Amino acid sequence: MAASFFLQMAIILLACRLVGLLAKKVGQPQVVGEMIAGVLLGPSLLGVLWPASKTEIFTQDTRRILEAGAQLGVGLYMFLVGLEFNIGHFKSRARSAACVSIAGMVVPFILGSLLVLWLQHVTGIFSPKIEYYQGALFLGASIAITAFPMLARIISERGLSGTSLGTLALAAGAIDDAAAWCVLAVVLATFGASQPLHLGPANGGITIGAEVVAIGGAVLYGVLALTIGRKLLAGFGRRAEREGGVSQAMMAVVLALFCFAAWYTDIIGVHAVFGGFILGIAMPRGLFADDLRKKIEPFAVVFLLPMFFTFSGLNTKLSVLLQPAVLVAGVVILLASIAGKGVACWAAARLNGEDNRTAMAVGTLMNARGLMELIIINIGLQKGVIGEALFSILVVMAIVTTLMATPVFELVYGRKQRSLDLPAEAEGA
C-alpha cells in the first residue's frame, strides 16, 4: 500500500509540474497547468491510453488516501484564502465595488435560474432528487464564483495593489466569493446532506430538521468564530509578535482548531471548506498570519493540492461531451458563464464611471474561476447534487475561463499600456 501511494504521488507531482511548465511557456499561470494535468491523469486521457492505470496506479485503496489528502488540501487552501481576506478592501471605492459585485451575483443567478428550466430535463446534469430551486442556486453559485486567490496574486504580482483596478477587483471578488459560498451552504443544507437532530427522550422530545441544523449550525459557528473566536485568537497574534514568529505549539493548536472546524462544518451538513475559510478570516493578522502562511502554504500547495486536482480529474469524463445534448448544454453554460460574470462585471464598472480599459480588466479577472470552481463542483458531485455530465462541463468551463484571463488581461491592460497610462499609480503601489 505504502509503495503504490508513493508511486502515485511521484507521478502526480511530476505531471502537475510538467503541464504547469508548459502552461508557463505560453504565459499561463501554474494553476491552469495543474487543473489540466489532473484531467489528463483521469479517464479523459491516461485512462484511454492506458486503461490499466485505473488498477495499477490509482487503485481503490490509494484513491481513499488521495481523497483524504485532497480534502485536507482544499480545506487548508480555503483557510489560507480566509487568512488573506482583507476587510479593508471594502472601505475605499465602496460604491463601485458594491455595484460590480452585485452585478456579478445577480446576473449569474438569473442566468442559472433560466438555464435550469431547460437543463433539468437533460440526463446526467442534475441528480434526479434535486428540486428546481436547488439546481438554480447551485448553477448560479458555480457561475458567480471567482478565483479570488488568483485575482489577488495577479494584482499583487503586477504592482496594482493601490490602483483603482486593484482595489475594485479585490473588493468585488471577495464579496462575490463569500456570497457564492454562503449560497452553496444553503443548497447543501436544504439538500439534506446532514441528519435531523433529536433532542429529549426517544419517544417524545423535539426533532430539529436537517436544514435548521445546517443553517443554524453554520450561522452559529460563523458568529462565534468571528466574535469570541477572533478575540481569543488575538492572543496568538500578540504572542507571535513577542516571540518573533509562530512556534510549533501554536501551529499545532491552529491545525487542531482547523480540523475541529472542518469536522464540525462537515457533520452539520455544510462542508469542511467553510470551516477552514471562516477560521482563516478569524485569525489575527500581521506577523502571525505571515509566518503561519509560510509554514502551511508550501506543503499544502505543492503536495496536497495536486492530490485534489488529480482526484477531481479522476471524476472528469470528457467523453460525456460527445453526447449532442450534453455538448449543447456545455456550450450554452460556457457562454452564459462568460456573459454572466465577465460581461456583467464589465458593464457594472462602466456604469460606475470606470474607463473602458479598467472595466474590461475587472471583467476579465472576475471571469477567471480556477481552483475555486473545481472546489465547488467537487462538493456538488460528492454530495450528489450534480451528475457526471454537468461536473465535466463545469470542469471545462473552469479551465476555459481561467485560460482566458491572462491573455485577455494582457491585451486590455498589459504592461506596456499600463506604464504609459498610469505610471505614478502603478509605480507607487
Next chain:
Amino acid sequence: MAASFFLQMAIILLACRLVGLLAKKVGQPQVVGEMIAGVLLGPSLLGVLWPASKTEIFTQDTRRILEAGAQLGVGLYMFLVGLEFNIGHFKSRARSAACVSIAGMVVPFILGSLLVLWLQHVTGIFSPKIEYYQGALFLGASIAITAFPMLARIISERGLSGTSLGTLALAAGAIDDAAAWCVLAVVLATFGASQPLHLGPANGGITIGAEVVAIGGAVLYGVLALTIGRKLLAGFGRRAEREGGVSQAMMAVVLALFCFAAWYTDIIGVHAVFGGFILGIAMPRGLFADDLRKKIEPFAVVFLLPMFFTFSGLNTKLSVLLQPAVLVAGVVILLASIAGKGVACWAAARLNGEDNRTAMAVGTLMNARGLMELIIINIGLQKGVIGEALFSILVVMAIVTTLMATPVFELVYGRKQRSLDLPAEAEGA
C-alpha cells in the same frame, strides 16, 4: 469519511500537544510527550477507558489514511535527517569518534546475539518464520540505534556544537545510526520482504533471489544517489543561491524525487525511509537545504509525525507486559539496552582519554533512542519480523531511554557545571 478523518486528526494533534506540554513542564522534550501520547491513544489507555474509540474514532477506514500519513511523515522526517547529516563531523576527533561508535555497535550486537538465544523461545517476541541470525541482527540494530536528531538538537540548543562533547557525540551518533539502518536493510532483505526478479522468458531465463534484489538494489541506489545524483542535484543548490530560495517548482521536483525514492526502496524490499534518508544526504547544502527544511519541516513535524506516533501507539499493547515471561524479557532487554549503548559508549570515551563528565554525557546522549527506535520497530512489526510482545517492549524501552536522557544529562553535564568548567569552549560554540 472526511469528517471522521478531521475529527481523528483534531484529537491526535491536541493529545500530542497536551502530553507534550506536560512533558515540557517536567523538563522533557516535546518528542517524549508525543511518543507517550501515541501510546495513550491506543489500546493501552484510551482503548481500555473507552473501548468504542476503536470504532468511533480510529475506524478501519481512517486507519489506512493514518498509515499513509505516518509513512509519509517518517519518510520526510528521515529525508530531513539526511539533509542534516554532516560528513564534516567525522573529520575532527576521528579516533575517539570511531572508538565510541564501534563500541556503540559491537556491544549491542553481542548482547542482541546472546539475548536472542533465549528470546526466540518466548512466545510473541519474534515471528516464527525468523532465523536466529535475523533476530539477532534486528535486536542488535534496535539496541544500537540512537536518536540522532534529538542528540543534534540538544547539542545545538545548548551551544555545544564546537565542544569536544558536541563533535564526539554528533560523529559517533551519525555513524551508529547509518550502520544500524544498513543492518536493518540487510535483515529486511534476507527476510524476503521483496520478490525474486525473473529475467528472460518464462520457461528459461534467470531468476535473481529476493536478497540480491534488495541488497543489490539498495547499494546501486545509494551509490548512484550519492555520486551522479549528488552532482545533478548540485544545480538546484546553485539555482537556489541565485534565486534567493527554493521555488515551488524546485520543491515539487524534490518531493517527486522523494516519492520515487521511497517507492523504489519499498518495492526492492528495504523500506521507504532508506530512500528518503539517502536522498536527503545527496541534497546540496547551504541556502537550498535551509530553505527546503523551512518549507517541509513544519507540516511534517507538526501534522504528519503525530499521525505516526498514533499509528504506532495503536499497535502498542502494554497489557502484554502483564505476562510474566514477557515482563522478564522486557526488563532484561531494557537493562541490556542501557548497558549495551550508554555504558559501552561511556567506557569507550573514557578509554580514549575523555574526562568522566564528557564520557557520561556522551553515553547519555547515545542512549536516547526516541523516534528512531519507533521507526525501526514499526518497520519490524509491519514486515512481520517481530511480534506484538517485542514491539511493546521496545516501545517502552524507547520511551524510558529517551526519558532518561535529559535529567541524566543535566545531572552530569548541567548548565552550571559547564559554565564553571568550560566557559571558553562553550561560549565560543
